[in-house]
Amino acid sequence: MSVRQRGHKWQAEVCWQNERFRRTFDTKEAAEYYNLIALIALRAGEPIPDKTDFSSYELVWIIHKYRNIIWPENPDRPNDSMARLYGFFGPACHIQDISTKRLLEFKIHLKGLGLASGTVNRKYAVISKVLKFAHRMEWIDKMPFIDRDKEPKGLKRYLTQDEETEILQLFHRWGCHHFAEYTKFLLYTGARFSEPLHLAKNHVISYENSGLQKAVIFPKTKNGHPRTIPLTKEAEEALNYFLSKGDKYIFSSVKYNSYRHVWDRVREHMGHANDRLFTPHILRHTCASRLVQSGVDLKRVQEWMGHTTFHTTLRYAHLAPRDLEVAAAALQKFGD
Known part of the structure; x- marks a missing residue:
């Protein structure tokens, strides 16, 4: 995907x-927009629209033009x-045309594709961010x-140790060693995908009074508060x-789209x-x-993970060891 100047024109x-x-x-600008909607259309399995102009108020254009402002922590979010937004709303959907009724139709459409409530909510989160930005402007x-949708509680999917091993082995087998190492870093820090991408060398510190040698400070997080995490050996x-x-930024060689492409191969394999x-x-x-x-x-889990609210951490509470016998024994002391 490229844009080149040809005389007084621009070729997409x-x-x-x-x-x-x-x-x-x-x-x-028009050539860049054509590249954007052409690639999205192709990924969505739709024909490339015969479009030579654009409006500053179109949904797809707003996401493209202002993504660094709307999602400063991760413009790739x-x-x-x-592709889902484009496939439903089309290439020229004006932001003012997105009504409550249209959003409900979008939800019904996503549900019809068999998407889970959490996935539907992620798509809605993108729309919500854009609409809030448009309202502010x-x-x-x-709005x-x-x-x-309400998401089921306590049903988080997590990896077994065998699955972890197989994922890392596949990344290495396919020559994607940097993806294997990034996967390991995410797994043993709990960081969101984008958080390590902002790390520079000055964000790595010595961690005293512990058997662990180093810690990292994530300067840009989802909740806006920097978070310090001690590092395990892995x-x-x-x-x-x-x-x-x-590199200036430690993980600058990791690109989400490339990583996700290989991840999907791993998942299928x-x-x-x-x-x-x-x-x-x-x-x-x-x-x-x-x-x-x-x-x-x-x-402590809330602090480590950087959850804004304790309610989010409680979704994992069902996994905690249930040594209720210890609690009963503690109360029994008062009865003896």
Whole structure:
């Protein structure tokens, strides 16, 4: 996907499955927009629209133009949702045309595809962010109602140790060593995918009064509060692998789209193609689950994971060891 200047014009070019699509436009911005909607259309299995102009108030254009403002912590966050949004709302959906009724129709559409409530809510979260931004910019008069689904409690999917081993082995077997190490880092820190991408060398510190040697400070997190995490041996090994590259940002060689492409190969190879919960985010769930299963109290788990509310951490409470006999014995002392 590229945009080149040809004389006084701009040429857009998209390559897809050995086919090349080219169009010429008067402005660079128009050529970039064509590349955007062409690629989204192809990924959604839709024909490329015969579109030579755009409106500053179109849904897809707003996401493209302002993603660094709407999602400052991770501008790639809406990427997974773009094909779904495009397939339903189309290439020229004006932000003012997204009504409460239209959003309900979108939910019914997603449910009809068999998507789980959590996945539907993630798509809704993208729409919600864009609508809030549009409302702040006074492009729409009021926010439509966004009816999110209630998600089942205590049903988080997490990896077994055998699954962890197989994932890492497949990454290495396919020559994606940096993805294997990044997977290990996420698994043993519980970080969200985007959080380590902002780490520089000055965010690595010595961790005193512990058998652990290092800690990292995540400067940009979902809740906006930096978080310090001590590193296990596995996390430190992964960190050192990337530090040896000498990049300004330690994990700059990791790109979400490339990682997700290989992850999906791994998922299919392991027989989890139909497991909607088998996404990279499962690494974070696995970390939290292992902490709780090991008897770490929930308040410490909340601090480690960076959960804004304790309610989020409580979703893992069913995994905690249930040594109620200890509680009974403690009360029995008062009866003796």
